[in-house]
Amino acid sequence: MKTYKIALIKGDGIGPEIIDEAVKVLDAVASCCDIEFSYEEALMGGCAYDITGDPLPQETINISLNSDAVLFGAIGGEKWDNLPREKRPESGLLRFRKELGVYANLRPAVVYDELVNASSLKAEVVKGVDLMVVRELIGGIYFGEPKGRDENRGWNTMVYTRDEIVRIAHQAFKIAMTRSKRVCSVDKANVLDVSQLWRDVVIDVSKEYPEIELSHMYVDNAAMQLIRDPRQFDVILTGNIFGDILSDEASMLSGSIGLLPSASVGAKIGVYEPIHGSAPDIAGQGIANPIATISSASMMLRYALGEDNAADKIDAAVKRALKEGYRTKDLAQYDAKEVCSTSEMGSIIANYAAK
Ligand code: IPM
Ligand code: MG
Numbered sequence: 001m002k003t004y005k006i007a008l009i010k011g012d013g014i015g016p017e018i019i020d021e022a023v024k025v026l027d028a029v030a031s032c033c034d035i036e037f038s039y040e041e042a043l044m045g046g047c048a049y050d051i052t053g054d055p056l057p058q059e060t061i062n063i064s065l066n067s068d069a070v071l072f073g074a075i076g077g078e079k080w081d082n083l084p085r086e087k088r089p090e091s092g093l094l095r096f097r098k099e100l101g102v103y104a105n106l107r108p109a110v111v112y113d114e115l116v117n118a119s120s121l122k123a124e125v126v127k128g129v130d131l132m133v134v135r136e137l138i139g140g141i142y143f144g145e146p147k148g149r150d151e152n153r154g155w156n157t158m159v160y161t162r163d164e165i166v167r168i169a170h171q172a173f174k175i176a177m178t179r180s181k182r183v184c185s186v187d188k189a190n191v192l193d194v195s196q197l198w199r200d201v202v203i204d205v206s207k208e209y210p211e212i213e214l215s216h217m218y219v220d221n222a223a224m225q226l227i228r229d230p231r232q233f234d235v236i237l238t239g240n241i242f243g244d245i246l247s248d249e250a251s252m253l254s255g256s257i258g259l260l261p262s263a264s265v266g267a268k269i270g271v272y273e274p275i276h277g278s279a280p281d282i283a284g285q286g287i288a289n290p291i292a293t294i295s296s297a298s299m300m301l302r303y304a305l306g307e308d309n310a311a312d313k314i315d316a317a318v319k320r321a322l323k324e325g326y327r328t329k330d331l332a333q334y335d336a337k338e339v340c341s342t343s344e345m346g347s348i349i350a351n352y353a354a355k
Contacts, residue, residue, distance in 0.1 A: 006038070008042070
């Protein structure tokens, strides 16, 4: 039997509640896939700041690097919004990504048939959407130098090197090879020099993937096309800030931000987390939707551990729970047969996954 070491970073707000459900589901599939998990908890975000004075204690980095994968809840909340920037939970998260070298952020947006009416777009526009945003995560304007501000000016720098573009492009092409083999690279090459380099390098890398159909789109047009006709996309390859924005937009196609998982991968350890935030307004009430985190655990099984069979079981269990009409409160008005709490939803999915 194989034992995997998983670092659990529950974080703030609803983080602990949703991670507990993902663990429940992981343990349920473990028992029938001849694998086992050992968990080690680590602190990050506002809760880490409260205890240690640092939103990302070194111990958390050590525990993470010493595990097979990191399962992450969510961080942040109003309580810490007025701290100096380097003490804020978000700074901890950015530093964490950088320290772990997770340069590729994979954010799928899938529309479940059962929830096609939950989207704010028309059912006929979103039905069947299944796309993946591949966002560069540790470069671009988030990290570029120089940056700073004084009384009258604030500045950041969007910079990409050839090597940074090459590695993220390979990720996108490799993922596309397992899907419908289409990549749309999103940039602003009509205006930005950094985007012109991005486009040239993506074209160079694409020569190693002759089966892939590569297209290019400016980011403003991509934002429009995502709403006009989202089914035209398979893999969207883009830089850090464009990917931040487009992945939030894409998440809404599915109706609830509580449904979508993500994976951040690189040369070392991967981080698996829901794409939503810590939702402090509903924390502790047992109403958060755990599906995004449970699906993140499934991505972890697939991408970090190579346990595709266990991942398939979780994905099927999530679909079945939705199909049978189980809904957490966020989706209660969409064909709910039964409205359930966070932990009831976790138990239902765990139960299906174990079969
Ligand atoms: C995300 C978030 C983060 C980002 C914030 C919290 C720093 O919006 O993961 O998309 O901008 O990357
Ligand atoms: Mg974001």
